[in-house]
Amino acid sequence: MTLHYKGEVLVHKIPMGPYGNNGYVIVCPQTNESIVIDTPAEPEKLLAVAQHTVVKAILITHTHMDHLLGFEKIRSTLGAPVGVHATEASKLPSAPDFHLSDGQTITAGTVALKVIHTPGHTSGAACFLTGLRLFTGDTLFPGGPGHTSTPKELRQIVRSIADKLLVLPGDTAVYPGHGDTTTIRKAQEEHSVFAGKRHSSDLCGDVLWLSS
Secondary structure, three states, X not given: OOEEEEOOOEEEEEEEOOOOEEEEEEEOXXXXXXXXXXXXXXXXXXXXXXXXXXXXXXXXXXXXXXXOOOHHHHHXXXXXXXXXXXXHHHHOOOOOOEEEOOOOEXXXXXXXXXXXXXXXXXOOOEEEEEOOEEEEEOOEEOOEEOOEOOHHHHHHHHHHHXXXXXXXXXXXXXXXXXXXXXXXXXXXXXXXXXXOOOOOOOOOEXXXXXXX
């Protein structure tokens, strides 16, 4: 059963592919219109849910390979417009239909997803917020930020998280691109430990709030 949350929206969380990705289908319970987030391998798993809805958009959190292994199959099957941040548009297997920008709203029925640009893991990384449901791609996970390759990227992703995500209500549920869900309150508590410590100037990679 992929239905993870049932309320003002329906959230289908779909484990997909060999890299432990999560694909999401966000459905308006009134109209059955939906938005798909990310396109990992094993696209048939996501399509089994999405094809029972009226898909209004396919949104890509960022263009790393593991989030795109099912892209062409999902796009061709659903026929919905694809959106990604402009800085990563050229990295998609085929051109997007529209560019995502910070503060933009994508709608499906009564569901309104707000785009939050969170550079760091990649330059065009985007999160999506509807009510108390936040979809973070590889920006924020339980226990820490997404992977970074340079200290500059780490500083950038931490700033994105602190300035744009940790200011949300504590009971906001966090749905990452891999693994388990968490909450903003838990992330706030963990981040405060990290922020209270001194760190090496070359810190980057797989950082954990509590132990790095």
